Amino acid sequence: MILDGKCPTGPIEKSWDKHRFDLKLVNPSNKRKYNIIMVGTGLAGAAAAASLGELGYNVQAFCYQDSPRRAHSIAAQGGINAAKNYPSDGDSIMRLMYDTVKGGDFRAREADVWRLSQVSNNIIDQCVAQGVPFARDYAGYLDNRSFGGAQVSRTFYSRGLTGQQLLLGAYSALSRQIKAGTVQMYNRREMLDLVVVDGVARGITVRNLITGELESYAADAVCLATGGYVNVFYLSTNAKGCSVTANWAAAKKGAFFANPCYTQIHPTCIPQAGEYQSKLTLMSESLRNDGRIWVPKKKEDVGKLPSQIPDADRDYYLERKYPSFGNLAPRDISSRSAKEACDAGLGVGPGGRGVYLDFEDSIKRLSEDTIRERYGNLFEMYEKITDENGYKRPMRIYPAPHYAMGGLWVDYNLMSNVPGLFVLGEANFSVHGANRLGASALMQGLSDGYFVIPYTIGGYLVTVKPGEVKVDNTEFKKSVEDVKGKTNKLLNINGKKTVTEFHRELGKITWNDVGMARSKESLTDAIKKIPALRDEFWQNVKVTGSGADLNQQLENAGRVADFLEFGELLARDALHREESCGGHFRVEHQLADGEAKRNDADFSYVGAWEFKGNDKEPELHKEPLKFETIHLAVRSYK
Amino acid sequence: MSDHKTMTLTLIVWRQKSATDPGKFETYTAKNITSHHSFLEMLDCVNEDLINADKEPIVFDHDCREGICGMCSQVINGKPHGGQERTTVCQLHMRKFKDGDTIYIEPWRARAFPIVKDLIVDRAALDTIIQAGGYTSCHTGGVPDGNAVMIPKPIAEEATDAAECIGCGACVAGCPNGAAMLFTGAKVSQLALLPQGRPEAAARVLKMTAAASECGFGNCSNHYECGAVCPKGVDVKFIARMNREFIKAQFA
Numbered sequence: 001m002i003l004d005g006k007c008p009t010g011p012i013e014k015s016w017d018k019h020r021f022d023l024k025l026v027n028p029s030n031k032r033k034y035n036i037i038m039v040g041t042g043l044a045g046a047a048a049a050a051s052l053g054e055l056g057y058n059v060q061a062f063c064y065q066d067s068p069r070r071a072h073s074i075a076a077q078g079g080i081n082a083a084k085n086y087p088s089d090g091d092s093i094m095r096l097m098y099d100t101v102k103g104g105d106f107r108a109r110e111a112d113v114w115r116l117s118q119v120s121n122n123i124i125d126q127c128v129a130q131g132v133p134f135a136r137d138y139a140g141y142l143d144n145r146s147f148g149g150a151q152v153s154r155t156f157y158s159r160g161l162t163g164q165q166l167l168l169g170a171y172s173a174l175s176r177q178i179k180a181g182t183v184q185m186y187n188r189r190e191m192l193d194l195v196v197v198d199g200v201a202r203g204i205t206v207r208n209l210i211t212g213e214l215e216s217y218a219a220d221a222v223c224l225a226t227g228g229y230v231n232v233f234y235l236s237t238n239a240k241g242c243s244v245t246a247n248w249a250a251a252k253k254g255a256f257f258a259n260p261c262y263t264q265i266h267p268t269c270i271p272q273a274g275e276y277q278s279k280l281t282l283m284s285e286s287l288r289n290d291g292r293i294w295v296p297k298k299k300e301d302v303g304k305l306p307s308q309i310p311d312a313d314r315d316y317y318l319e320r321k322y323p324s325f326g327n328l329a330p331r332d333i334s335s336r337s338a339k340e341a342c343d344a345g346l347g348v349g350p351g352g353r354g355v356y357l358d359f360e361d362s363i364k365r366l367s368e369d370t371i372r373e374r375y376g377n378l379f380e381m382y383e384k385i386t387d388e389n390g391y392k393r394p395m396r397i398y399p400a401p402h403y404a405m406g407g408l409w410v411d412y413n414l415m416s417n418v419p420g421l422f423v424l425g426e427a428n429f430s431v432h433g434a435n436r437l438g439a440s441a442l443m444q445g446l447s448d449g450y451f452v453i454p455y456t457i458g459g460y461l462v463t464v465k466p467g468e469v470k471v472d473n474t475e476f477k478k479s480v481e482d483v484k485g486k487t488n489k490l491l492n493i494n495g496k497k498t499v500t501e502f503h504r505e506l507g508k509i510t511w512n513d514v515g516m517a518r519s520k521e522s523l524t525d526a527i528k529k530i531p532a533l534r535d536e537f538w539q540n541v542k543v544t545g546s547g548a549d550l551n552q553q554l555e556n557a558g559r560v561a562d563f564l565e566f567g568e569l570l571a572r573d574a575l576h577r578e579e580s581c582g583g584h585f586r587v588e589h590q591l592a593d594g595e596a597k598r599n600d601a602d603f604s605y606v607g608a609w610e611f612k613g614n615d616k617e618p619e620l621h622k623e624p625l626k627f628e629t630i631h632l633a634v635r636s637y638k
Numbered sequence: 639m640s641d642h643k644t645m646t647l648t649l650i651v652w653r654q655k656s657a658t659d660p661g662k663f664e665t666y667t668a669k670n671i672t673s674h675h676s677f678l679e680m681l682d683c684v685n686e687d688l689i690n691a692d693k694e695p696i697v698f699d700h701d702c703r704e705g706i707c708g709m710c711s712q713v714i715n716g717k718p719h720g721g722q723e724r725t726t727v728c729q730l731h732m733r734k735f736k737d738g739d740t741i742y743i744e745p746w747r748a749r750a751f752p753i754v755k756d757l758i759v760d761r762a763a764l765d766t767i768i769q770a771g772g773y774t775s776c777h778t779g780g781v782p783d784g785n786a787v788m789i790p791k792p793i794a795e796e797a798t799d800a801a802e803c804i805g806c807g808a809c810v811a812g813c814p815n816g817a818a819m820l821f822t823g824a825k826v827s828q829l830a831l832l833p834q835g836r837p838e839a840a841a842r843v844l845k846m847t848a849a850a851s852e853c854g855f856g857n858c859s860n861h862y863e864c865g866a867v868c869p870k871g872v873d874v875k876f877i878a879r880m881n882r883e884f885i886k887a888q889f890a
Contacts, residue, residue: 051778066699067765069805070707086785122779129781131774131834133798140788156784158798164706165801172773179769187762210754239701273674278682279703381705384729385676450778498689500682544689549656550755552697553689 003256003608003623006411007111012629013094016115019412023459031056033466035219036457037204039191039246041068043163043170043442044425045225047449050173053182055454060217061174061183062206064190064241064555069171072227072239073445076163077284077378079147079155080127080442082120087144091152093117100440101630103149103330104405104433105582105598107262107606110629111412112430119451120443124156126450130169134158146289147438149330149637155439160284160377166442170449189215190555191246193479194222194253194421201253201421202469205479207487209555212548214483216476220466221457224250225424225449228404230263232563232570233515234507236401237269237282243559244566247408247427251566255416256608256621258429259406260566261574261584264436265516266402267334270385270395271354280400281385283357284378285438288327290362290371291395293318293334295346295355302348306356306394317341325637332435332583332596333637335399339516340594342398349396358394399516403441405432405583406573409608409623413456414448417608420464422457424448429606434582487547490557495540499557502537506560506567509533514571519587526571534564534614569609569618576620579603600632645671645737649684651696652744654753661753663742666696673733677720678703678710680732681743698757705729705869708804711811712757713744718808718867726806726869746811750818750854761807763853764821770849771842772825774834787833800828802870809864809872815856820864822846823880824872830883840890843883 008015008022026034038049038061046068049061063071085091096117101108124142128134134156135143144153158165177183186206193205195216203218229244230236251257268283294314296302301309317337322329329337338355341347348354363371368391372379379390386396407429414422414430425445432440513526537560545551580589580596581603589597606623647668654661668684675683678700685695701709710727714720720730735741743757751759789797801824809820826843829835835842858877865874 047778054778065701065707065709066761067805069765069768070701070709072702072707075702075704075706084784124784125781126776126778128784128787129774129776129834131797131829131832133794133801133828133832134784136789136791136794138791140790140794141785158801161706161798161802164804165798168801172768173776173778175765175769176773176775178765185765187765237704239707240703241701274672276672276675276679276683278676278679281704380724381729384705384725384731387673387731387733454778498686500686542689544692545694550697550758553695 001621003409003417003606003621004411005109005623006413007109008412012110012114015111016118020455023455024462026458026461028056032058034058034461035060035467037217037219037222038062038225039204039223040071040225040227040427041174042071042073042225042227042425043167043445044449046071046167046170046174047446048223048225048424048453049183050170050177051450051454052457053177053180056182059183060186060219062186062189062191064188064209066187068174068185068187069168071167072242073167073442074164075239076442077160077282078286079145079157079162079439080123080166081147081154081439082124082156082443083117083154084121084124086142087153089152091154095152096120096154098630099150100431100437101433102635103437104435105596105635106433106600106604106627106632107259107581107625108431108433109625110627115452116431116444116447119447122451123443123446127166127169130172132158132165132169145286146328148285148288148328148334149325149437157286160286160375163442166446170446191226192249192483192558194250195475195479196253196418197469197473197475200419202473203471203476205476205483207483210550212546212551214480216471216480218469218471218476220461220464221420221422223422223424223453224408224427226427228407228426229566230401230404232506232567233401233510234503235272235277235280237266237280240279243562245559245562248562248566250408250416250418250421251611253418255418255421256409256610257406257569258409258606258608259573260570260609261577262405262434262582263401264331264403264405264583265335265399267331267338267399268357268397269400270382271349271398273350281381282400282402283382283395283397284375285331287357287375287378290366290374291327291357291359292316292361293327293355293357295341295348299345302346302352306358315346322637329637330435330437335516336585338399354396354398356394357397359390360394363391403436405429405434405436409606413459414453415456415460420460422453424453434584486558487554490541490543490554490561491547493539493541493543495542497540498542499553499560502533502541503560503563505533506530506563510567510570514574517585517587518574520575523571523575527568527575530564530568530571537561537564565614572618573607573609577603577607604632645732645735647671647735647738648740650740650742653696653756656755657752671732673731675732676703676728677714677730677732678728696757697755700728703728706804708806711746711759711806711808713746713811715742718746718811719869724869724871746807748810748816750816751807751810763855764805764807764818766853767818767822767846767849768825771838771845774829775838789832793831797828797831799873800824800831800876803872804870806869808867808869810855812863812867813856814861814863815859817858818850818855819858819877819880820868820872820874822850823876826883827876827879830879839883840887843880843887847884
């Protein structure tokens with residue numbers, strides 16, 4: 001099937017305005033007749049729930065944490081992009097769009113990226129009005145810094161806490177609507193199934209994580225703002241509860257999963273310290289504004305203290321290879337370069353899996369106090385984890401799984417191929433192509449939540465009669481029975497290996513075979529190993545406790561079970577995509593200098609997979625990508 | 639770092655099956671712990687041992703494990719988050735403990751935070767306080783340009799200091815009165831400092847403090863335990879600012 005993204009036609013500069021005008025409106029007095037389900041309350045979900053509630057819709061919002069304020073958007077450190085051009089350094093909506101399309105290695109939809117760039121400016125205004133304390137200069141104006149993949153300063157920030165401040169802004173707007181009664185908030189609920197009636201998304205089945213009860217909720221539209229899936233690698237920068245479960249439930253009910261192989265490995269994370277490690281911690285990309293990345297030139301120097309290695313014996317490899325972007329080269333390129341250096345035996349620290357991020361020159365130029373003012377909380381975090389002082393000796397960093405560019409397929413209105421199912425934020429696939437630039441995730445989450453879905457969902461709702469399907473429909477009962485069956489199965493295996501052991505094993509397969517460098521052999525290997533591990537899981541996993549109670553092992557078992565299915569799809573997508581682009585690097589497809597070699601003739605499309613059952617191969621559907629405003633070119637940051 | 643030295647620790651952990659169960663301390667041994675384990679990774683190891691011994695693992699709240707989501711909430715040796723300055727439980731590392739140590743682990747204890755199970759408490763009351771007025775009532779869209787109102791840098795910085803609160807509730811757990819004054823004061827101050835928050839400042843402080851009382855939180859009697867245990871170092875001066883706003887609101 002050839003998929004249609006339903007993008008507006010005509011001049012790109014007018015595309016979103018024209019589309020907004022063309023969308024049908026729901027009469028204000030009719031809005032309250034419609035129920036909307038919002039799963040997830042991070043930047044996208046909280047912003048959307050608040051905005052839809054304010055418009056007058058009845059919103060039911062769900063999160064697995066004890067409060068919507070805990071969503072993992074909170075951990076984003078560095079900043080949020082906008083095309084304000086306050087520094088007058090040449091920025092514009094078109095340039096932000098250009099940087100984003102190029103940064104994504106020409107695998108995103110132009111119209112979606114234009115819209116994102118256009119509303120980026122509204123996001124900053126919105127957050128300021130909410131009381132988000134962005135950094136200011138001494139005149140009292142908003143301050144900017146630079147992020148990877150851009151030659152302008154367009155990143156707005158609040159210390160190293162930008163995600164926290166933006167999320168709390170959205171959470172406060174959501175709290176206002178909860179108080180007003182337009183949003184009903186359900187904490188500690190995990191969505192385990194999507195209910196589809198006659199081909200239309202009508203509701204969800206959730207587990208109440210306190211009582212263990214399965215609950216049904218019906219609505220006129222279901223929105224998933226359920227984040228990304230990189231915990232499929234076990235160790236990642238995501239929160240422990242982040243999973244693919246909600247998205248996978250939708251995929252199993254017919255929603256296509258697009259570009260799962262586009263995963264972002266973030267270049268600057270704290271290296272793993274031991275086998276027991278439960279997660280990896282990111283050090284914001286903003287540090288690369290003032291930190292210089294290097295490894296020793298000579299292998300015999302890797303064991304030396306960094307202070308004993310003279311400047312002439314250091315390889316500032318990003319500055320050497322990419323002189324015009326230097327340490328602010330995009331993430332995919334920076335991560336691969338770090339891997340290459342370590343693979344060549346030049347890595348530092350335990351296991352030779354680390355490179356230096358050095359602030360010595362900046363401290364000399366600006367003073368330690370200035371660096372502390374800019375990044376104090378990040379240095380503090382580094383010291384807590386490593387017991388090393390980043391002001392005194394260079395930080396050691398290494399790439400780690402961070403973000404999923406892939407996600408459920410959506411059209412321009414953010415609706416999946418299942419009518420009534422909308423997907424927002426990281427959970428969808430739409431704007432980042434094969435690589436996301438820094439400070440763009442917050443922008444996308446808030447764009448989808450505040451400024452896109454409030455318009456586009458109306459265009460769908462006018463086509464449905466409100467309240468047509470209720471929870472007494474047999475599909476809801478069937479869904480609850482299915483979930484109950486799976487839960488009981490997990491509890492009754494009583495095998496020998498814990499859930500974490502399985503997750504760790506899956507992570508080893510995915511990281512080694514489907515990680516930063518992929519090959520036909522490694523991917524074929526993963527496609528054999530993952531189903532074998534999945535079979536073993538269903539024979540030999542040990543889940544203690546009961547289903548009628550708070551049971552974290554059971555929660556985790558369900559998530560790992562889904563990763564064991566989804567991981568195979570990720571590998572299959574990576575195997576089918578015979579090219580390198582952005583975060584997807586196939587060793588067979590590289591240029592003479594080791595850069596990614598795209599194949600536009602054969603792969604300039606969105607690959608959207610239809611689930612056909614675990615024992616059958618998924619079916620690939622394609623949405624061709626057209627580049628009319630920004631011409632396809634070899635991405636160069638040299 | 640491959641540390642060959644490992645530690646063995648005795649854990650005395652609060653176990654409580656449900657809100658109505660009386661609960662009691664149980665003793666466990668944590669083995670093969672290195673100085674690089676985080677406190678939660680140490681508990682993960684203990685839980686793996688419990689599961690393998692067919693026992694129910696200890697449940698505790700956690701999520702981001704990088705000190706920002708505010709989910710983790712344990713009183714360690716009598717101190718919320720374990721007593722290391724500006725540190726959440728998830729960022730506390732075992733290098734702060736010695737081989738052979740005995741560690742007491744309890745949930746937050748406060749009237750407004752009923753225990754759910756083991757180390758997990760219900761902190762919905764904190765959301766209730768924010769819902770009472772912890773926002774500016776701006777609409778989505780229709781707001782002025784971000785640079786339309788200048789904000790002096792020191793004011794923006796002070797508002798950010800207050801806004802660093804992660805809503806974990808350690809201040810409540812540390813307070814002998816079970817007060818949420820630091821939590822409430824931080825949000826009241828952040829918004830009172832900024833021009834965008836001024837129009838509703840008086841109504842906000844009255845509504846939020848009333849909500850805190852209704853939820854069963856106590857009042858401040860200047861112990862300042864809250865500031866000492868706050869993992870983000872939120873300053874107790876924000877309680878004073880809230881009190882000033884509260885008095886001003888009486889005349890508004």
